[in-house]
Amino acid sequence: MAVPDEDADLVRAAIGGDDAAFTELVRRHKGTVLRSAARFARNPAELEDLGQETFLRIYRDLRSFRGDAPFGHWLSRITVHVCYDALRKRRREEKDISLEVLAAPVADPSAGNGPSAQLARMILDQAMSRLKPEDRLVITLFELEDRSVREVAELTGWSETRVKVRAFRARQALKRLIGGDDER
């Protein structure tokens, strides 16, 4: 098995049952996984769950890692799938969220003050919670993580056309929600 990145030895050792090697892999990549999952988690407890679930799945599927791409890419794909599963499970719970917060004003970004950035995140979180899981996933990866259509397609396993359509729909829905004329 050829693993073309610096995690190669650790992956091999972890497959061989070396717990210390897997611990080191978690230590190296926890930041990437948690930062990505945090875009979908509602609170620290949920972030912890998403992070743990991602690494448990990685541990379980380590043998299926072919090594033809960097370990980090494979790990990001699993993170995205775990978060997508969580969004789908959560979908029913969030139907009745109040949109009052969407009326809050957001300061001019040129002012660069902290609270308005936090508020923007909160408003976006609220609005995005009303999107379909597919749309939310795509718009998060595309707009908040600044990934290209191709990268999003690779991470989700969907076609680039599907990603573009989803991103477009999500944007339209968000414009309606933030603009205040939710047609639903």
Place this chain on the structure above:
Amino acid sequence: MNDKRHDRRDVELDRYFALARQAPPDISGVERNFETRVMARIREGREPWYAWAWRLAPFFLALTILLSGWSLSYSPVHPADPVTMLASGTQEVALLDNLTGE
């Protein structure tokens, strides 16, 4: 007119995204010792079936203590009347008592 409104909304939405990107989520609390917790869960999932026997040990110990206490405090009634003794199924005791003249 409608297009202009949509343009304005696009700009507004982009402003929200730009701001949200400026405020990356805080993961510091969860990140601390995260690998330790992940490894604990992995080890937990790997436990053999007999590990449960040890977890049930306190229950069985308590059960044993209860049963011992109950058996020590249990004292069957030995009525003096032979007829009652026969009726209560303690024939051997009644027969023995009769034979020994007690």
